[in-house]
Amino acid sequence: MSTDSSLYQRRRPALESELATIPWLAVLDPAQRERATLQILVTQAMPGDIICRTGRQATYWFGVVDGLLKMSSDNAEGQTMTYTGLPPGGWFGEGTVLKRESYRYNIQALRRSIVAGLPVDTFHWLLGQSIGFNRFVMNQLNERLGQFIAVREIDRMNSPDARVARSLAALFNPALFPGVGEVLRITQQELAYLVGLSRQRVNLSLNTLQARSLIRVEYGGLRVLDLTALRSSVFLSHRETHA
DNA sequence: TCATTAAATTGTT
DNA sequence: AACAATTTAATGA
The missing domain is CATH 1.10.10.10 (Winged helix-like DNA-binding domain superfamily/Winged helix DNA-binding domain)
Known part of the structure; x- marks a missing residue:
């Protein structure tokens, strides 16, 4: 057992069983799917591990293969506001990746989780290649908007x-x-x-x-x-x- | 496969 | 926050 394995984010290609959990792969052509599959990296996050931080340049579009993550952001007063949990099948950060900006929230693992990442460049390549992918991302943005509105209502209750x-x-x-x-x-x-x-x-x-x-x-x-x-x-x- | 034990999770005060 | 009860996971015969 290596002494410092926990300090490294071991990244590896995705297993077949993990690829099967990624919803948008199904809308791609075989050629597109193969290229995307080769680019996807997978890592295991332990409880408390941070997947991405506010302010960091967005390098990946992330998805939850297994486990549970938490999306939160720090307001001006330094208080942490939790927006939502991210259970399996959820992909997030498309808005940020789309504009090649920096992440606007923190993503932290609540439990041992398997997280997949698609490089930004591959994300943009797919946008230019696949109508189905565009449709998926558009629907994703729309659904999430609805969710954020719901979160504000929840806070008032x-x-x-x-x-x-x-x-x-x-x-x-x-x-x-x-x-x-x-x-x-x-x-x-x-x-x-x-x-x-x-x-x-x-x-x-x-x-x-x-x-x-x-x-x-x-x-x-x-x-x-x-x-x-x-x-x-x-x-x-x-x-x-x-x- | 089964029994035992430890760990995690739940229900309650 | 603490505690007991319940369920699951891990271990080894």
């Missing part, structure tokens, strides 16, 4: 149940995170970090949502039963209940 419900709905978004499917692998502690509540409160909310048949709580994960209801469900805060 005072009901913890509603916050948990909406945050979960975002993570179950099949367009942005096709790798999630029916079951989201996330611990209640991780969800608490993302939503900004205590684990105890998240535990209560999850059981409330389960009682309403919106989700099912499982060990180490959550199963979605009614995504539409999760998205639109309105909850009264404790204060409003007794008003």
Whole structure:
């Protein structure tokens, strides 16, 4: 065992099983897909590892093959604001990569994760080559815009149940995170970090949502039963209940 | 494959 | 924050 393996980001080509989790590869021509496949690099991130930092020049378009990441940014007061979690199948940073700017947020691993990266130049090459790829990126930008608007609404909500419900709905978004499917692998502690509540409160909310048949709580994960209801469900805060 | 043990996660106060 | 209960993962016969 090497003594300093943790200090190095071991990057390697993607395995077939990992390539299979990348949604946009399917829209490419065989030739385009082969070139992209050769350029994709994969790395393993340990909990707390930072994938990209605010201000750093964007060099890769990143995607989550497995695990769970957190997207956050630091405001002027130096406080950290968490935007969203990034479960498997999610690709992010296209806006930044598109303009060849520097990253506008930090991406940090919440748990052991496998992260794939497509070099910026290859990203632009695909934009010039494939209509399907353009369509994918455009849809991605649009979906994410909707998600950011939802995040602002979530922040205004005072009901913890509603916050948990909406945050979960975002993570179950099949367009942005096709790798999630029916079951989201996330611990209640991780969800608490993302939503900004205590684990105890998240535990209560999850059981409330389960009682309403919106989700099912499982060990180490959550199963979605009614995504539409999760998205639109309105909850009264404790204060409003007794008003 | 099965039993044992450690570790992780959940439920509760 | 602490604790007990439950579930999973790892180990070795």
